[in-house]
Amino acid sequence: MDYQELFPVPVEWLQDVDRSMARTVADWADAEVIAGRLEHKEDYDALLLPAMRKLLVDIGLQSMLWPEEMGGGGLGTPDAAMTLAAVIEQVGRADSGIAFVLANTFALQSAFAIEPYKNEALLEHMAPVVCGKDPVIASLILPSYSKDPDAAAFYGLPYQAAAKRDADGWLLSARDARPQCSGAGAYAFGVACAGESDEPMLVLVAPHLRGFSTGEPFKKTGLAASINADITMDGVRAADAQVLLQGTTRMRGMLAWYYTLCAAACSGALLATYDIIKEWGDTRVIKGKGQVFKENPLVASLLGEIGGKMAMGRLLTFNAARLLSAPNLYGPAGSPPVATAATAAFKLAARGAMEAMDNTMELMASAGYATEWNLERYWRDVKTLESCVLPETVAQTDLARHYFDLKEL
Amino acid sequence: MRTIDDFTRPLEYLAPVDKHLGDIVRAWAEREVMPYRRQYDEDWEAHRLIEPAFRSLMGELGFQRMLFPEDVGGWGFGHSGYTATIACRAFEEIARADSGMAVAFGVLFWPLVMICNEPHVNRRLCEELAPMFCDTTAPCFAANAMTEPQGGADIENMEIVGGSTIETTAVLDGDEWVINGHKLWPTNSGGVADLFGVVCTTKAGSRDLDDFAFIFVPAKNPGCTQSGPYQKAGMAADKNGDIWFEDCRVPSWYRAHGPGLDAMYFKEVISFGNMGSTAFVVGALMNVYEILKDFCTEQTYRGKPLKENDDIAGVLADFARDIDICRILAYQCARMIDRPDLYGERWSDEIVAKGRGYKYFACDRAVEDLKKAMNIMGAHGSDRLWDVEKHWRDVKIVQLWMGGKQLCQMEVARWFYECETL
Numbered sequence: 130m131d132y133q134e135l136f137p138v139p140v141e142w143l144q145d146v147d148r149s150m151a152r153t154v155a156d157w158a159d160a161e162v163i164a165g166r167l168e169h170k171e172d173y174d175a176l177l178l179p180a181m182r183k184l185l186v187d188i189g190l191q192s193m194l195w196p197e198e199m200g201g202g203g204l205g206t207p208d209a210a211m212t213l214a215a216v217i218e219q220v221g222r223a224d225s226g227i228a229f230v231l232a233n234t235f236a237l238q239s240a241f242a243i244e245p246y247k248n249e250a251l252l253e254h255m256a257p258v259v260c261g262k263d264p265v266i267a268s269l270i271l272p273s274y275s276k277d278p279d280a281a282a283f284y285g286l287p288y289q290a291a292a293k294r295d296a297d298g299w300l301l302s303a304r305d306a307r308p309q310c311s312g313a314g315a316y317a318f319g320v321a322c323a324g325e326s327d328e329p330m331l332v333l334v335a336p337h338l339r340g341f342s343t344g345e346p347f348k349k350t351g352l353a354a355s356i357n358a359d360i361t362m363d364g365v366r367a368a369d370a371q372v373l374l375q376g377t378t379r380m381r382g383m384l385a386w387y388y389t390l391c392a393a394a395c396s397g398a399l400l401a402t403y404d405i406i407k408e409w410g411d412t413r414v415i416k417g418k419g420q421v422f423k424e425n426p427l428v429a430s431l432l433g434e435i436g437g438k439m440a441m442g443r444l445l446t447f448n449a450a451r452l453l454s455a456p457n458l459y460g461p462a463g464s465p466p467v468a469t470a471a472t473a474a475f476k477l478a479a480r481g482a483m484e485a486m487d488n489t490m491e492l493m494a495s496a497g498y499a500t501e502w503n504l505e506r507y508w509r510d511v512k513t514l515e516s517c518v519l520p521e522t523v524a525q526t527d528l529a530r531h532y533f534d535l536k537e538l
Numbered sequence: 539m540r541t542i543d544d545f546t547r548p549l550e551y552l553a554p555v556d557k558h559l560g561d562i563v564r565a566w567a568e569r570e571v572m573p574y575r576r577q578y579d580e581d582w583e584a585h586r587l588i589e590p591a592f593r594s595l596m597g598e599l600g601f602q603r604m605l606f607p608e609d610v611g612g613w614g615f616g617h618s619g620y621t622a623t624i625a626c627r628a629f630e631e632i633a634r635a636d637s638g639m640a641v642a643f644g645v646l647f648w649p650l651v652m653i654c655n656e657p658h659v660n661r662r663l664c665e666e667l668a669p670m671f672c673d674t675t676a677p678c679f680a681a682n683a684m685t686e687p688q689g690g691a692d693i694e695n696m697e698i699v700g701g702s703t704i705e706t707t708a709v710l711d712g713d714e715w716v717i718n719g720h721k722l723w724p725t726n727s728g729g730v731a732d733l734f735g736v737v738c739t740t741k742a743g744s745r746d747l748d749d750f751a752f753i754f755v756p757a758k759n760p761g762c763t764q765s766g767p768y769q770k771a772g773m774a775a776d777k778n779g780d781i782w783f784e785d786c787r788v789p790s791w792y793r794a795h796g797p798g799l800d801a802m803y804f805k806e807v808i809s810f811g812n813m814g815s816t817a818f819v820v821g822a823l824m825n826v827y828e829i830l831k832d833f834c835t836e837q838t839y840r841g842k843p844l845k846e847n848d849d850i851a852g853v854l855a856d857f858a859r860d861i862d863i864c865r866i867l868a869y870q871c872a873r874m875i876d877r878p879d880l881y882g883e884r885w886s887d888e889i890v891a892k893g894r895g896y897k898y899f900a901c902d903r904a905v906e907d908l909k910k911a912m913n914i915m916g917a918h919g920s921d922r923l924w925d926v927e928k929h930w931r932d933v934k935i936v937q938l939w940m941g942g943k944q945l946c947q948m949e950v951a952r953w954f955y956e957c958e959t960l
Contacts, residue, residue, distance in 0.1 A: 276836055277838065309917070347919050347923060349922055351920065431944075459675055483909065484567065492944070495685075495938065496770040498770045499768050500770060508771070509931070512909065512912065512927075513927075516913050516915065516917070520855075520914065520915075520916035521913035522839075523839070538895060
């Protein structure tokens with residue numbers, strides 16, 4: 130399927146490496162996931178984990194931002210935003226859960242593996258693992274609602290973890306903190322918390338550290354590729370070197386990468402949705418009127434809505450990635466215009482994706498919610514992603530803060 | 539303290555037994571379903587957890603007898619004048635716990651509506667079939683075998699296709715009907731149903747509604763086979779599968795009413811389905827109201843409970859408003875079915891069209907509201923520990939079943955705007 134022909138994005142922003150990697154990942158998607166999902170459905174061990182291993186290790190996605198001399202792909206510049214958008218979109222076409230896990234992994238990596246914030250010591254320290262033979266995924270523990278009204282907060286949204294200054298670093302505490310993904314399988318977590326003077330910071334925490342414990346995996350709507358579980362930290366010690374970023378601008382920059390990559394995951398799910406409804410519309414006949422399904426005017430009106438949202442979601446995603454890839458033109462990722470645009474792109478792409486999938490399910494009726502037709506898994510995934518990544522009202526306030534210069538919220 | 543009982547319903551419509559039956563079903567749901575429902579998704583095939591809850595409600599409490607006349611062992615609701623209103627209350631209480639269970643329970647009555655409801659009671663068939671439901675404490679399910687592989691929901695689109703797309707045939711051979719055909723997706727298929735009401739034609743390709751036949755077929759009859767259930771996004775308690783009829787024979791008097799009447803009364807089933815769907819989503823929404831209220835009271839944002847934030851309160855207000863409106867609609871729909879003397883026959887195009895409108899309005903609102911509820915709850919919205927995501931998945935299915943939204947739109951447009959070619 131030539132998606133560029135259908136839902137074009139500005140090609141001048143894509144480099145050869147982006148196209149090449151997207152092609153490679155598209156082949157992976159068809160061979161390793163789509164071909165096996167009728168048989169294995171969403172089985173983690175039989176389908177998703179082997180596919181992730183191929184993608185992350187054999188194709189080398191997990192190390193693409195690492196310097197070549199360390200065994201990585203050498204793509205640690207802001208240009209990687211376009212590469213990642215193109216790649217994660219194709220991953221999302223195969224499985225939006227895997228795409229979501231990658232969005233977490235690369236958002237965390239963006240804090241220390243992308244110029245101008247490259248942390249050479251940390252890259253070197255992690256290189257043997259990230260450039261090694263086992264899949265390495267990461268997760269974020271971001272601010273969320275809390276039962277404690279006095280908890281330190283990032284723009285009103287409480288941090289899930291508290292940090293206390295220790296002699297040569299920090300002591301982190303959290304009770305049943307909810308990671309964005311993969312609480313039970315991540316190699317590393319980026320834990321958001323308040324540092325000195327309540328400045329936001331992101332701390333790299335590994336699950337083998339003393340005081341770190343993982344709860345039982347919990348069940349959720351979708352995202353089967355993410356085995357998630359709540360995290361408790363009882364005085365987990367983190368050295369200063371584990372602090373990946375400090376300050377509001379840097380935190381917002383990391384979040385801008387995260388939101389953009391999550392938008393790409395949604396865009397990928399929409400491409401898959403397109404493939405499914407295209408086949409349905411082409412082949413289904415409304416027998417009573419002898420009419421090909423898509424040629425019915427009411428059906429066509431909904432198909433038009435669906436197609437429009439697909440086109441817009443894709444455009445928004447690649448535009449947000451472009452903003453991140455060209456800080457010389459648009460400013461740093463954490464600057465209010467870029468960060469806000471990334472937030473808006475994600476919220477609109479996710480909402481558009483949900484609406485398009487809801488409409489697609491309406492057109493397919495019972496086939497829409499039957500697992501056999503595969504649509505419902507994307508629908509569950511994108512809804513999970515939409516609600517997990519950023520609560521709606523928090524996002525709305527973030528947007529209003531920038532666009533309308535809010536002073537108090 | 540506000541509870542779900544503060545949502546409005548027209549009190550003057552309620553049956554005298556409303557409170558009594560409602561209390562029984564609510565207690566059953568809280569005891570037998572709500573503690574276990576989070577495990578239902580994994581129980582979609584075996585029904586090890588689901589079946590005992592059905593047994594308790596339908597067999598032991600006896601709700602599967604509701605429609606049958608008293609003298610054959612039933613409760614006589616079919617001539618109570620409150621059939622739909624009572625059903626509405628039961629449906630919302632069951633759906634508050636599990637919409638899939640409410641759907642399976644509701645559809646049990648679809649074929650029975652054809653023969654147990656005044657003014658078209660088929661006494662002989664009531665007497666014949668009542669023991670299956672009334673002389674047992676085991677759950678007994680019925681299913682409406684309607685949708686077919688080639689036409690899907692087109693079969694329901696009788697105004698336009700006039701039954702011409704039905705490929706399941708019934709041929710009279712002496713004093714028996716011989717049925718052949720393939721059905722898909724009926725609620726309570728997948729090995730569950732003991733009795734099918736089969737939509738078929740006595741003359742393939744005919745648009746004459748005299749050829750539309752509704753014939754009862756016990757599931758154990760030779761020539762009737764069922765597949766296992768399909769796996770789907772939600773509603774594990776409602777099994778759906780394929781049914782094949784191969785030279786399946788039943789007595790000639792197993793046809794519900796006969797030429798013309800089968801097609802006419804069949805539309806009453808659609809009316810009950812519309813009312814039921816509206817009640818299902820109201821029940822689900824009411825449960826999410828309870829959950830949201832707890833969540834938004836406990837969790838804080840900007841240093842205060844979520845519900846005390848104006849922006850979140852606005853969304854919560856919309857949610858409560860929609861429940862209030864949809865609940866009134868559900869009972870209005872039931873009232874219109876119960877009082878043909880005031881509103882016209884329940885199988886009339888008007889009642890069917892208006893019911894379709896209520897159904898898709900309530901479903902559309904519910905789907906949107908549940909999406910917003912999940913968004914408010916952030917990372918917990920999609921967490922199965924809160925049950926909101928379950929209701930979201932189930933309600934989406936309620937929105938799509940019975941032919942989906944576009945069929946509803948066409949029926950509404952056809953009646954209100956007197957469209958002639960749609």
